[in-house]
Amino acid sequence: MNVLPKAVVRVIESFARLPGIGPRTAQRLAFYMTHVPQTELDKFADSVRNIKTGTVLCDLCKIISDQSPCSICSSPVREKSIICVVEQSSDVIALERTGKYKGSYHVLHGSIDPLNNIGPDEIYIVDLLRRIRIQKPRVREIIFATNPNMEGEATAMYIQKQILDLRIQNSEILMTRLAHGLPIGADIEYADERTLSRALEGRREY
Amino acid sequence: MNVLPKAVVRVIESFARLPGIGPRTAQRLAFYMTHVPQTELDKFADSVRNIKTGTVLCDLCKIISDQSPCSICSSPVREKSIICVVEQSSDVIALERTGKYKGSYHVLHGSIDPLNNIGPDEIYIVDLLRRIRIQKPRVREIIFATNPNMEGEATAMYIQKQILDLRIQNSEILMTRLAHGLPIGADIEYADERTLSRALEGRREY
Numbered sequence: 217m218n219v220l221p222k223a224v225v226r227v228i229e230s231f232a233r234l235p236g237i238g239p240r241t242a243q244r245l246a247f248y249m250t251h252v253p254q255t256e257l258d259k260f261a262d263s264v265r266n267i268k269t270g271t272v273l274c275d276l277c278k279i280i281s282d283q284s285p286c287s288i289c290s291s292p293v294r295e296k297s298i299i300c301v302v303e304q305s306s307d308v309i310a311l312e313r314t315g316k317y318k319g320s321y322h323v324l325h326g327s328i329d330p331l332n333n334i335g336p337d338e339i340y341i342v343d344l345l346r347r348i349r350i351q352k353p354r355v356r357e358i359i360f361a362t363n364p365n366m367e368g369e370a371t372a373m374y375i376q377k378q379i380l381d382l383r384i385q386n387s388e389i390l391m392t393r394l395a396h397g398l399p400i401g402a403d404i405e406y407a408d409e410r411t412l413s414r415a416l417e418g419r420r421e422y
Numbered sequence: 423m424n425v426l427p428k429a430v431v432r433v434i435e436s437f438a439r440l441p442g443i444g445p446r447t448a449q450r451l452a453f454y455m456t457h458v459p460q461t462e463l464d465k466f467a468d469s470v471r472n473i474k475t476g477t478v479l480c481d482l483c484k485i486i487s488d489q490s491p492c493s494i495c496s497s498p499v500r501e502k503s504i505i506c507v508v509e510q511s512s513d514v515i516a517l518e519r520t521g522k523y524k525g526s527y528h529v530l531h532g533s534i535d536p537l538n539n540i541g542p543d544e545i546y547i548v549d550l551l552r553r554i555r556i557q558k559p560r561v562r563e564i565i566f567a568t569n570p571n572m573e574g575e576a577t578a579m580y581i582q583k584q585i586l587d588l589r590i591q592n593s594e595i596l597m598t599r600l601a602h603g604l605p606i607g608a609d610i611e612y613a614d615e616r617t618l619s620r621a622l623e624g625r626r627e628y
Contacts, residue, residue, distance in 0.1 A: 219518055221488040223476025226469035233462075234451050245440050247512040249473050250486050251531075256439075257474065261467035263432035267455050268463065270429025280456050282427045306453040312425055 224250065276347065278323040278340045280305040288320055295319045297356040301344065301375065303327050303363055311361065319359070322347065327367040328374055336374060345378055348389070360393040430456065482553065484529040484546045486511040494526055501525045503562040507550065507581065509533050509569055517567065525565070528553065533573040534580055542580060551584055554595070566599040 220228075224246050231242035249257065273279070274286035277299075281287070288294055288308075298319030302308055308321050324339040348355045358379065362368035376391055396414035398407055407415070426434075430452050437448035455463065479485070480492035483505075487493070494500055494514075504525030508514055514527050532545040554561045564585065568574035582597055602620035604613055613621070 219485065219487065219493055219514060221477045221486055223469070223473050223488075224486065226465075226476075227473050230466040230469045235454055236447070236450070241442070243512060243515070244442070246473065247486075247510060248441055249470065250477065250511070254474055257470055259432075260436040261471040263429070263436045264455065264463055264470070265467040267429050267433050267452065268460055270432075271427045271456065279425065280427055280430065280453075281425065282429075287425055304453065305456070306449060308425060309449070 277321045278325060278343060279308055279321060280323075293318070296351065297353045298359065299344070299347070299355055299357070300359040300361050301372070302361045303368065303371075307361060319357075324362070324371065327362060327371040329367045339371075341375055341378065344375065345382060348379060349382060355389055357390040357392060360391065364394075364396055483527045484531060484549060485514055485527060486529075499524070502557065503559045504565065505550070505553070505561055505563070506565040506567050507578070508567045509574065509577075513567060525563075530568070530577065533568060533577040535573045545577075547581055547584065550581065551588060554585060555588060561595055563596040563598060566597065570600075570602055 227246040227249060228239070228242045231237050231245050232239050237245075252260075271280050271282065272284050274281045274289055275284045276289040277286060279286050279288070295318050299322050300311065300317065300319055301322045301324065302311070303324050303326060305323050305325075308323065311317050311321075322340070322344045324341065324344070326334055326339040328334060328336055328339070348358075358375075360372040360375070362372045372393060379389060379391065395418055396411065397418055398404065398411065398415045404412070433452040433455060434445070434448045437443050437451050438445050443451075458466075477486050477488065478490050480487045480495055481490045482495040483492060485492050485494070501524050505528050506517065506523065506525055507528045507530065508517070509530050509532060511529050511531075514529065517523050517527075528546070528550045530545040530547065530550070532540055534540060534542055534545070554564075564581075566578040566581070568578045578599060585595060585597065601624055602617065603624055604610065604617065604621045610618070
């Protein structure tokens with residue numbers, strides 16, 4: 217006998233559409249919500265409804281932000297001549313958490329992924345190339361921080377080629393990528409062979 | 423530099439308040455939602471907002487339902503003289519999934535938990551006792567399906583005592599509880615000693 221009320225089923229379906237949330241977790245969350253005060257439910261609902269209307273993409277770096285230009289692009293202390301290219305806004309959050317980077321960013325909003333019909337024009341590559349072409353001060357370095365998987369690497373390689381094709385006069389643009397290697401706290405025993413190969417190749421002197 | 427837009431922070435906070443969802447998962451879900459079409463966001467928001475207004479508690483068994491009495495209490499094929507006592511509506515869903523139970527339920531909406539200030543009056547025990555007192559057909563069996571932990575066991579014992587105190591004339595009420603033992607598919611090697619003790623005590627002849 218199916219005894220789930222429709223209103224609960226609808227919440228289960230809402231949650232189950234989210235990545236990493238299976239049907240069991242969705243059901244647990246839905247039943248939890250039946251005990252939550254209505255004011256909290258309203259707050260939850262409003263926050264979800266307004267996540268897009270309450271945000272904009274920064275005109276320059278395309279990060280999801282409160283305003284455009286975003287706080288990083290409009291900050292006088294950030295180095296504009298260095299651009300770190302990432303796939304998602306959440307990657308910026310992760311890099312900012314390190315506190316080690318003082319340059320600017322460019323968010324592609326995805327990676328080139330032919331299997332899922334995402335070509336170079338579906339992500340913000342043209343905007344990056346325009347920035348490189350017209351920006352003052354001139355761009356000195358592009359740091360590629362796309363994900364270390366097939367799509368991320370292919371995207372970085374594609375963009376490198378496009379930048380070389382720009383043939384910017386009297387200026388060399390340094391192109392770098394994040395180091396690959398063992399994550400801090402990892403066990404060498406359990407490291408996969410590709411990570412371990414990269415860690416060997418990239419070994420450094422003490 | 424804190425670059426998270428407020429609208430995204432609000433969704434992160436909404437998700438992070440849910441049980442089993444940590445700050446990292448909440449952030450991942452929030453960023454995912456910035457890519458979801460607005461109509462989907464609206465549907466999600468509406469489902470959450472209406473989870474309580476769209477449901478009622480069944481007057482009889484207190485399950486969260488579309489209508490009162492619920493589909494189980496109003497079904498002519500369900501055995502009304504057997505009541506299975508559970509802590510949550512979601513426990514009913516799990517038991518219904520077995521397809522093995524044809525009696526009715528009573529949902530307590532919690533367990534007696536003095537450490538969290540939940541006494542017998544905070545959950546639907548009085549309603550269960552009234553059902554037992556006045557229901558026709560008379561209740562013949564109460565199956566305790568509270569959780570096999572300290573609070574669940576204490577709740578079952580408390581209710582048993584209350585039922586005995588009812589001194590219902592000319593009628594014996596059978597009180598049973600779900601069997602404890604090894605879960606199907608489990609490794610004996612990894613079973614905890616209390617489960618294994620219960621499995622030994624409850625061993626059955628082939």
